Amino acid sequence: MVSATSSGTPYYFVPHPSKWPMVGAIALAFFGFGLASWVNGAPFGPWLFAIFIAILAYMMIGWFGAVARESESGLYGERVDVSFRWSMSWFIFSEVMFFAAFFGALYYARSIATPWLGDLDHRSLLWPDFQATWPNAGPAGVVEPFQTIGPWPIPTLNTALLLTSGVTLTIAHHALKDNRRAPLAFWMLVTILLGFTFLGFQAYEYVHAYSELNLKLSSGIFGSTFFMLTGFHGFHVTVGAIMLSAVLFRILRGHFTPQRHFAFEAAAWYWHFVDVVWLGLYVVVYWL
Amino acid sequence: MSAVLDHPGDHAHGHAHDHPSGWRRWLYATNHKDIGTMYLWFSFAMLLVGGVNALLLRTELFQPGLQILRPEFFNQLTTMHGLIMVFGAVMPAFVGFANWQVPLMIGASDMAFARLNNFSFWLLPVAASLLIVSYFVPGGATAAGWTLYAPLSVQMGPGMDLAILALHLMGASSIMGSINIITTILNMRAPGMPLMKMPMFCWTWLITAYLLLAVMPVLAGAVTMVLTDRHFGTSFFNAAGGGDPVMYQHIFWFFGHPEVYIMILPAFGIISEVIPTFARKPLFGYSSMVYATASIAILSMIVWAHHMFTTGMPVTGQLFFMYATMLIAVPTGVKIFNWVATMWRGSMTFETPMLFAVGFIFVFAIGGFTGLIMAVAPLDIQIHDTYYIVAHFHYVLVAGSLFALFSGTYYWIPKWTGHMYDERLGKWHFWASMITFNITFFPMHFLGLAGMPRRYADYPMQFADFNAVVTIGAFGFGLSQLIFLWMVIRCIKGGAKASDRVWENAHGLEWTVPSPAPFHTFETPPVVK
Ligand code: HEM
Ligand SMILES: [Cu+2]
Numbered sequence: 001m002v003s004a005t006s007s008g009t010p011y012y013f014v015p016h017p018s019k020w021p022m023v024g025a026i027a028l029a030f031f032g033f034g035l036a037s038w039v040n041g042a043p044f045g046p047w048l049f050a051i052f053i054a055i056l057a058y059m060m061i062g063w064f065g066a067v068a069r070e071s072e073s074g075l076y077g078e079r080v081d082v083s084f085r086w087s088m089s090w091f092i093f094s095e096v097m098f099f100a101a102f103f104g105a106l107y108y109a110r111s112i113a114t115p116w117l118g119d120l121d122h123r124s125l126l127w128p129d130f131q132a133t134w135p136n137a138g139p140a141g142v143v144e145p146f147q148t149i150g151p152w153p154i155p156t157l158n159t160a161l162l163l164t165s166g167v168t169l170t171i172a173h174h175a176l177k178d179n180r181r182a183p184l185a186f187w188m189l190v191t192i193l194l195g196f197t198f199l200g201f202q203a204y205e206y207v208h209a210y211s212e213l214n215l216k217l218s219s220g221i222f223g224s225t226f227f228m229l230t231g232f233h234g235f236h237v238t239v240g241a242i243m244l245s246a247v248l249f250r251i252l253r254g255h256f257t258p259q260r261h262f263a264f265e266a267a268a269w270y271w272h273f274v275d276v277v278w279l280g281l282y283v284v285v286y287w288l
Numbered sequence: 289m290s291a292v293l294d295h296p297g298d299h300a301h302g303h304a305h306d307h308p309s310g311w312r313r314w315l316y317a318t319n320h321k322d323i324g325t326m327y328l329w330f331s332f333a334m335l336l337v338g339g340v341n342a343l344l345l346r347t348e349l350f351q352p353g354l355q356i357l358r359p360e361f362f363n364q365l366t367t368m369h370g371l372i373m374v375f376g377a378v379m380p381a382f383v384g385f386a387n388w389q390v391p392l393m394i395g396a397s398d399m400a401f402a403r404l405n406n407f408s409f410w411l412l413p414v415a416a417s418l419l420i421v422s423y424f425v426p427g428g429a430t431a432a433g434w435t436l437y438a439p440l441s442v443q444m445g446p447g448m449d450l451a452i453l454a455l456h457l458m459g460a461s462s463i464m465g466s467i468n469i470i471t472t473i474l475n476m477r478a479p480g481m482p483l484m485k486m487p488m489f490c491w492t493w494l495i496t497a498y499l500l501l502a503v504m505p506v507l508a509g510a511v512t513m514v515l516t517d518r519h520f521g522t523s524f525f526n527a528a529g530g531g532d533p534v535m536y537q538h539i540f541w542f543f544g545h546p547e548v549y550i551m552i553l554p555a556f557g558i559i560s561e562v563i564p565t566f567a568r569k570p571l572f573g574y575s576s577m578v579y580a581t582a583s584i585a586i587l588s589m590i591v592w593a594h595h596m597f598t599t600g601m602p603v604t605g606q607l608f609f610m611y612a613t614m615l616i617a618v619p620t621g622v623k624i625f626n627w628v629a630t631m632w633r634g635s636m637t638f639e640t641p642m643l644f645a646v647g648f649i650f651v652f653a654i655g656g657f658t659g660l661i662m663a664v665a666p667l668d669i670q671i672h673d674t675y676y677i678v679a680h681f682h683y684v685l686v687a688g689s690l691f692a693l694f695s696g697t698y699y700w701i702p703k704w705t706g707h708m709y710d711e712r713l714g715k716w717h718f719w720a721s722m723i724t725f726n727i728t729f730f731p732m733h734f735l736g737l738a739g740m741p742r743r744y745a746d747y748p749m750q751f752a753d754f755n756a757v758v759t760i761g762a763f764g765f766g767l768s769q770l771i772f773l774w775m776v777i778r779c780i781k782g783g784a785k786a787s788d789r790v791w792e793n794a795h796g797l798e799w800t801v802p803s804p805a806p807f808h809t810f811e812t813p814p815v816v817k
Contacts, residue, residue: 021403024407025407028457029414035449035453036418036450039518040446063403082475083475083476086471086475090467090501091467093501097501105509105513105535109531113527117532139528142528142529143530217516218521220530220531222530224524228513
């Protein structure tokens with residue numbers, strides 16, 4: 001189909017017709033209808049959503065499996081490699097913009113909405129007792145009192161964990177480039193374990209917040225921004241850890257060469273991105 | 289620029305798997321031309337669905353008083369008309385053009401990620417079915433307006449959730465599509481084609497794709513916050529809990545204003561391809577065109593609050609957003625100047641693509657001027673949320689984006705189908721559209737200035753005459769589009785054989801491949817000299 005160069009690698013690899021995009025679209029149909037019925041209390045909602053997860057997992061394994069096979073059989077030339085690099089960078093850029101929306105909401109709530117709610121008009125006409133400080137539980141007395149979480153100890157430990165995992169990941173990368181496979185697998189495993197430890201701490205912190213601090217998603221604008229920012233970050237850590245695990249799985253099967261291993265690098269870029277977002281959170285959400 | 293090709297299109301012999309047939313060809317597609325075709329048909333279907341919504345609205349508004357619709361249903365139709373037209377018709381249509389044309393124009397064998405490309409497409413019918421099903425759930429479809437302002441959007445029934453999730457899917461589709469387009473343009477241009485020699489259509493799409501990447505995720509964030517405010521007790525847009533409904537408007541318009549440029553920049557690209565061909569002169573001021581496009585995109589990220597002059601912004605904010613908005617008129621003016629200068633002393637002919645392109649310049653400029661008027665904060669406070677705004681955005685979106693899409697279709701359809709379209713039908717389509725468009729939307733300026741608010745099912749007696757005229761125009765415009773459909777069908781079925789170059793003075797790689805463009809093109813990159 002594609003005219004081949006002497007090495008057997010096509011000038012640009014264009015795949016044959018594939019069922020995976022269609023499978024993915026069907027999965028997302030279950031996602032849309034499932035989530036919409038779930039949040040509205042329909043009993044079949046969670047089932048539809050579970051079907052979505054199942055089809056999605058099937059698609060990811062099949063699709064990424066196909067890509068890994070194509071890559072290992074040498075179908076991806078120089079150009080395809082560059083394409084992967086551009087696409088992963090701009091995908092991460094779009095993720096940055098997604099987080100920007102929530103960071104922007106936090107900024108707006110703290111620096112614009114809160115002073116507004118406590119200004120003279122609102123005080124004299126609506127809520128004489130409201131103190132325009134951060135954190136606050138809203139002016140109208142609809143939010144139960146809650147306590148907040150400071151940077152010490154868990155968030156700081158988590159910062160250390162993520163930063164360390166960035167280092168171990170780099171060590172693994174060097175091992176890959178030097179073709180030392182055993183240290184490569186080891187340091188990948190360490191990285192993934194650090195990631196899951198982070199998630200464990202995060203889960204512990206959430207339980208603590210809900211059960212002892214009365215800090216909930218419904219704790220006014222503070223709870224909203226706190227849980228949405230840390231929650232979406234935690235979700236991205238989970239995705240990153242799954243990516244790293246898939247890479248580790250491929251490493252164990254002998255994939256990648258010291259020269260060609262973009263899947264590794266893509267997962268690593270993503271991991272560093274998640275790391276940087278965390279640093280922002282650590283400063284803006286826990287510290288300030 | 290010219291190109292040397294080695295036997296285009298003949299690679300497929302004996303490779304049955306490369307010519308998939310039956311349903312697999314479409315459902316499992318990995319060919320940019322097939323996927324482009326699906327995008328174009330999908331968007332045309334959505335244009336008709338959204339158009340039927342609009343005609344129902346106009347029927348209700350033909351006379352004062354309530355005739356055929358309950359007000360609640362009227363609001364649902366208004367909202368869905370906007371959502372379907374923006375996300376279902378205009379945006380996918382431009383992606384369809386990008387799919388067909390970008391690889392052909394830069395000499396690439398396909399889009400960079402063929403499977404991802406198909407995934408992007410097939411998310412759209414899924415999203416459309418979420419939207420259409422939402423009419424039938426308890427409480428009906430969302431009626432919060434296409435902008436989905438909180439707190440209204442926080443209060444509505446399950447139809448709102450379906451709309452939010454549909455937006456998520458369409459957003460994901462746009463993001464994947466943009467990544468694909470950016471990668472294709474940056475990485476797959478034929479050797480010898482530097483960025484600054486790339487066809488203008490590709491430039492405008494490259495910049496549009498960046499805009500999409502920057503703002504679609506922000507829309508996703510905004511509607512996610514609406515979803516959690518609705519169901520999970522968050523207070524983002526609830527002042528009682530310390531949030532602020534105005535914050536929704538800020539986040540939405542941070543997406544929303546760049547979004548309107550997402551819908552017009554590729555249109556500028558099409559016009560910049562068509563005019564040089566029919567003026568038989570190269571595009572005037574190519575590099576200023578590139579810089580103007582980029583400046584429009586950058587400026588569009590810092591003007592969003594011109595949609596919010598009536599929310600009680602501090603006066604410094606009003607001044608900043610007012611002047612920043614007016615600044616956009618400068619690069620826009622550069623573009624219009626360049627198109628006119630391209631035509632200046634050209635040897636012009638007026639085939640249908642050119643008619644639509646010249647028509648575009650006239651009517652789009654009117655929309656740009658009304659935009660400038662609304663950019664003036666003290667004026668906007670008077671006309672905000674009136675029919676003046678409705679007039680403005682239909683001048684830029686229908687006479688702008690849609691006319692450019694028509695222009696591009698007539699221009700490239702001989703390449704797509706291998707047949708010339710029927711010039712007589714094309715001319716009918718143009719003149720019918722142009723006249724009925726203005727009958728429909730010009731009186732809206734007067735209605736708005738006289739104070740008729742938008743998004744209401746009823747109005748006082750003094751607005752009756754103009755509204756009757758508008759409704760008649762709207763039906764005329766709707767019917768005119770059937771001429772277009774008829775033209776397309778006839779052109780697919782048959783017609784005079786199109787030559788490779790199609791137009792006497794057409795330049796660019798797409799004109800070096802046969803008409804219709806074979807299933808596979810440029811498998812080895814052409815050499816551009
Ligand atoms: C010179 C360029 C332009 C300027 C100065 C401008 C200015 C404005 C302003 C100030 C508004 C807000 C009016 C109000 O709600 O009170 C507005 C609304 C709007 N504009 Fe433009 N505009 C321009 C070009 C465009 C283009 C190119 C498009 C789309 C292709 C567009 C689409 C819209 C839409 C859809 C709305 C209404 C949004 C809504 O409230 O539903 N505009 N424009
Ligand atoms: Cu705007």
